[in-house]
Amino acid sequence: MRITRANNRAAAFLIGPALTAMFVVHLIPILFGIVTAFLGIDVSNLSRFPRVPFVGLDNFANLFTDGTGVGPRFMSSIWNVLVYGLVTIPAGYVIALAVALLLNRRFPGRNIVRGLILLPYITPDAVMYNVWRFIFQSRIGVVNQLLSALGLIREPLIWLVGDNALFAVIVASVWKGWPFTSLMLLAALQTIPAELYEAAHLDGASWWQRLRWVTLPMIWPVSRTLLMLSVIWNFHAFNQFYVMLGADTTSKAAVPSVVILREAFGALHFGSGSAMAVLMLVIILALTAVAVYSRRERSAE
Amino acid sequence: MKRRTHRAPGDLSPAGKILFALAVCLVVATVLFPYLWMVSGSFKRTIEIQSADYTKEGMEPTLIPRQPTLENYAKINKTVPMLDYLKNSLIISGGTMVFAILISLFAAYALSRLDFRGRKLYELTVYSTQMFPGIAFLIPYFVLFNLVTRITGIPMRDTYWGMIITYTSFALPFCILMMKGYLDTIPKSLDEQALVDGCGRAGIVFRIILPVVKPGAISVGIFAFIMAWNEMLFASVLTGGDTKTVSLGLMEYITTNQARWGGMMAACIVVSIPVLVLFTTLQKHIIEGLTKGAVKE
Numbered sequence: 001m002r003i004t005r006a007n008n009r010a011a012a013f014l015i016g017p018a019l020t021a022m023f024v025v026h027l028i029p030i031l032f033g034i035v036t037a038f039l040g041i042d043v044s045n046l047s048r049f050p051r052v053p054f055v056g057l058d059n060f061a062n063l064f065t066d067g068t069g070v071g072p073r074f075m076s077s078i079w080n081v082l083v084y085g086l087v088t089i090p091a092g093y094v095i096a097l098a099v100a101l102l103l104n105r106r107f108p109g110r111n112i113v114r115g116l117i118l119l120p121y122i123t124p125d126a127v128m129y130n131v132w133r134f135i136f137q138s139r140i141g142v143v144n145q146l147l148s149a150l151g152l153i154r155e156p157l158i159w160l161v162g163d164n165a166l167f168a169v170i171v172a173s174v175w176k177g178w179p180f181t182s183l184m185l186l187a188a189l190q191t192i193p194a195e196l197y198e199a200a201h202l203d204g205a206s207w208w209q210r211l212r213w214v215t216l217p218m219i220w221p222v223s224r225t226l227l228m229l230s231v232i233w234n235f236h237a238f239n240q241f242y243v244m245l246g247a248d249t250t251s252k253a254a255v256p257s258v259v260i261l262r263e264a265f266g267a268l269h270f271g272s273g274s275a276m277a278v279l280m281l282v283i284i285l286a287l288t289a290v291a292v293y294s295r296r297e298r299s300a301e
Numbered sequence: 302m303k304r305r306t307h308r309a310p311g312d313l314s315p316a317g318k319i320l321f322a323l324a325v326c327l328v329v330a331t332v333l334f335p336y337l338w339m340v341s342g343s344f345k346r347t348i349e350i351q352s353a354d355y356t357k358e359g360m361e362p363t364l365i366p367r368q369p370t371l372e373n374y375a376k377i378n379k380t381v382p383m384l385d386y387l388k389n390s391l392i393i394s395g396g397t398m399v400f401a402i403l404i405s406l407f408a409a410y411a412l413s414r415l416d417f418r419g420r421k422l423y424e425l426t427v428y429s430t431q432m433f434p435g436i437a438f439l440i441p442y443f444v445l446f447n448l449v450t451r452i453t454g455i456p457m458r459d460t461y462w463g464m465i466i467t468y469t470s471f472a473l474p475f476c477i478l479m480m481k482g483y484l485d486t487i488p489k490s491l492d493e494q495a496l497v498d499g500c501g502r503a504g505i506v507f508r509i510i511l512p513v514v515k516p517g518a519i520s521v522g523i524f525a526f527i528m529a530w531n532e533m534l535f536a537s538v539l540t541g542g543d544t545k546t547v548s549l550g551l552m553e554y555i556t557t558n559q560a561r562w563g564g565m566m567a568a569c570i571v572v573s574i575p576v577l578v579l580f581t582t583l584q585k586h587i588i589e590g591l592t593k594g595a596v597k598e
Contacts, residue, residue, distance in 0.1 A: 128335065
């Protein structure tokens with residue numbers, strides 16, 4: 001089809017609603033948010049906006065000099081979310097792949113199992129993270145009970161406060177996240193023609209060789225999309241931390257979303273909250289640029 | 302090695318079969334484990350949960366409640382007005398679902414079928430909005446909400462439609478992506494014929510496309526519904542007494558003074574029901590719709 005005036009008009013009509021929603025909710029606020037980071041805006045002058053003082057880079061500078069320690073907490077929260085992603089994404093992918101390979105075989109009851117593994121994906125976040133918060137409780141929770149029954153711990157561990165908090169959230173997130181990946185990988189596995197495996201088998205390829213040279217290359221396009229999305233979405237992580245650990249920004253497992261939320265809507269410093277949000281955007285854009293660039297390099301070879 | 306050649310590539314030895322069965326059981330057990338404790342907790346009295354202590358003989362938390370009770374369900378709307386939150390969530394998520402399906406269907410149709418100026422740019426923008434974490438625009442969004450209300454007098458915060466607009470546009474990028482993947486699998490001849498027959502674009506979308514993309518539309522709808530049901534970051538700032546959703550409501554069971562785990566577990570089950578019912582009745586369509594868009598590229 002060619003670009004015609006009629007097409008342009010039809011397209012404008014068709015994408016109009018989506019375009020408007022995107023402008024109103026995403027693009028304008030993001031651009032405006034960058035402006036906010038340079039304004040001295042807090043609860044006292046919110047109602048007078050846009051008559052608020054322009055403060056230049058003060059919001060950024062204040063993060064590290066105002067004595068409340070919010071800047072360093074923000075920096076460590078970025079570190080936390082990176083560690084969280086570095087563990088959660090590979091762990092989730094490997095489990096998802098293993099289960100997808102398992103369920104790719106025919107066995108009685110396969111459809112039931114396939115339906116069951118979808119449960120974590122479809123159960124609401126708030127529900128499952130609250131349940132995990134319940135079973136991670138120190139004395140009344142069942143995780144410690146299990147570990148002690150297995151002889152792995154002597155004293156009850158405190159999971160949700162202090163050093164173990166990040167680990168507890170990671171366990172819950174991997175549990176909640178792998179079924180979706182697994183479903184996608186399973187669908188991809190089922191598109192691989194059986195002849196490829198038969199040929200590999202005739203050539204005497206071992207199980208590992210078939211996995212390495214047939215299965216993985218065939219599901220690589222889907223895997224790549226899923227992994228890229230996970231890396232990007234990793235910075236969106238909020239629910240699991242907010243539900244399991246609360247809005248405590250001094251927690252060793254605080255993430256940027258929680259720290260910024262508290263700074264803006266707890267301490268009511270909208271300006272410095274925006275400054276942190278802008279810093280976070282810069283980091284995400286830099287990571288994305290690196291990812292896109294390295295992909296170009298590789299495909300150019 | 303010799304015996305192996307008798308088997309087709311997919312066949313397992315007896316030992317392999319046992320290992321395979323064990324692995325499947327392990328997967329099922331891991332998935333079900335938290336659900337068992339959720340159900341069990343919902344039938345326990347608060348005192349039984351609170352006094353449990355696995356280090357003390359006879360006090361360990363047990364899967365079967367020692368004194369089963371239905372009081373957590375009977376009091377579902379008492380301590381925390383959970384049914385009111387449920388109503389709020391149903392309205393907000395349902396509205397989001399309807400708008401997301403319609404808007405993404407239009408946009409995906411344009412992307413899949415029409416060549417228009419700015420098409421590439423538009424597609425790129427749609428996908429790149431996915432990158433921005435909510436927290437990056439929550440603050441300005443909140444300030445703009447306040448500004449709009451002050452200038453026009455229209456309330457924005459703590460209204461159903463304010464939340465529906467917000468969530469619809471959160472869901473849109475992924476919905477458009479999924480819907481376009483689905484539309485691309487439908488032969489163009491179908492709607493070109495209708496165009497020749499003098500059917501308008503809107504008529505094509507509603508009368509020709511909508512019936513055939515039903516599985517895609519259903520999975521897009523469910524995605525939008527679940528997204529709105531789950532969202533907590535914007536809800537924690539933009540909802541209030543009139544629109545608080547179940548996800549935030551669940552947090553009210555645990556206060557600094559009291560931990561009502563039993564009540565919370567019962568509420569967890571109740572607020573999962575709409576999503577689970579929706580999903581299981583439409584499961585076939587969803588899996589087809591979800592995977593068709595993603596796998597095909």
